Amino acid sequence: MRFSSITSGFLALVGLSNAASLTQVSNFGSNPSGARFYIYVPDRLASNPAIITAVHYCSGTANAFYTGSPYARLADTHGFIVIYPESPNSGGCWDVSSNAAYTRNSGANSHAIVNMVNWTIERYSADRNRVFLAGLSSGAMMTNVLAATYPDVFKAASAYAGVPAGCFYTGTVAGWNNTCANGQSITTQEHWAQTARNMYPGYTGARPKMMIYHGSADDIIYPRNFNETMKQWAGVLGYTYGSPRQTIANSPSAPYTKYVYGDDLVGIYGTGITHNIQINGALDLEWFGITGQPAATSSASGPTTTPVPSSTLATSVRPTSTSSAAPVETTPAGCTTPKWGQCGGQGWNGCTVCAAGSTCTFGNNWYSQCL
Ligand SMILES: *[C@@H]1O[C@H](CO)[C@@H](O)[C@H](O)[C@H]1NC(C)=O
Ligand SMILES: *[C@@H]1O[C@H](CO)[C@@H](O)[C@H](O)[C@H]1NC(C)=O
Ligand SMILES: *[C@@H]1O[C@H](CO)[C@@H](O)[C@H](O)[C@H]1NC(C)=O
Helix, strand or coil: CCHHHCCCCECCCCCCCCCCCEEEECCCCCCCCCCEEEEECCCCCCCCCCEEEEECCCCCCHHHHHHHCCHHHHHHHHCCEEEEEECCCCCCCCCCCCCHHHCCCCCCHHHHHHHHHHHHHHHHCCCCCCEEEEEECHHHHHHHHHHHHCCCCCCEEEEECCCCCCCCCCCCCCCCCHHHHCCCCCCCHHHHHHHHHCCCCCCCCCCCEEEEEEECCCCCCCCHHHHHHHHHHHHHHCCCCCCCCEEEECCCCCCEEEEEEECCEEEEEECCCCCCCCECHHHHHHHHCCCCCCHHHHHHHCCCCCCCCCECCCCCCCCCCCCCCCCCCCCCCCCCECCCCEEECCCCCCCCCECCCCCEEEEECCEEEEC
16 A cells, blocks of 8 residues: 555554555544544555445454454455544443434534545545445444444444444433343334434435344343344344244354344354454455355355354453443442553453553453553
């Protein structure tokens, strides 16, 4: 890639002058919510490239998601662009709770992300018909919100451990809705579907196909959100929740079960999987049609046997601000980690909130530190 043509500075320009790296873009259009835009453009960019918009978890950053999720590595192989939006909100969660978040062209975070997509399409002659979404936790909530609010922009999405679009409503920017998080926002398929449709009233065009992942042992975004999210998209996409076309055990691998409703909706539910769910980059690429057959088609011939590389993130999911945050079951209530202390990582049960003046920063899958 040509660094000189990017409008702003670079995150990591190590000695390799022609190696692609994560780069911040400052001027990408109207951005009243102040969301930050980072982009990864591989050295070997495909012509008319696809775009994956990869949306981080609470307290995550663009850089943490860039290093901790598989998409940039896969971009090196497949030549697509990865957009890493970064939350401007205190606590690093996305605004998936305000009315503006669910309203087109409202200036909210969701609008900023669409502006990033538009900037990228123009700048790199990217393929407007191959713009995809992937998100984890708060990023998965945003994935569902974007899929509902801008169904004309995104062709396919993959959401890990999120909630239905609209479920996290609080009427405030980046609020935390405990009822929803705890799996107590339960309603009908039609009500969820209408909630999503209301985010783009009157729209009758194509909608993104949705792949929904969740773990049965998720005690941060409770597993019932899997069922409710599947209801929502089943309703929107014309299926009947509870009647998948196929249920495939051990797919893509144990302990996951794949629920195939049709070409546009697949659920993947992991028994015993916590909120620290693995991102399956290979399967996402299949789902997006960047590689192989769409998952729904290929799974018709039986469970996937190809080993699927995946990566795990230390998902520090809670807002670090205490304003709208509710206590986490796994975290001693009200505790804070001092600067330099550990605040996250696989198996970490201690405090995830950093002392004032420091931020929980992803180090590796097993260690996040207050810096
Ligand atoms: C993105 O670009 C398309 C085509 O130019 C335009 O119709 C749409 O309004 C743009 N979206 C935003 C959010 O600016
Ligand atoms: C939380 O979201 C539910 C819908 O999921 C809504 O009924 C409830 O009023 C919201 N709670 C708050 C505090 O806004
Ligand atoms: C939610 O979906 C999972 C996976 O299909 C299923 O095991 C579970 O029983 C469902 N929960 C409810 C309350 O329907």
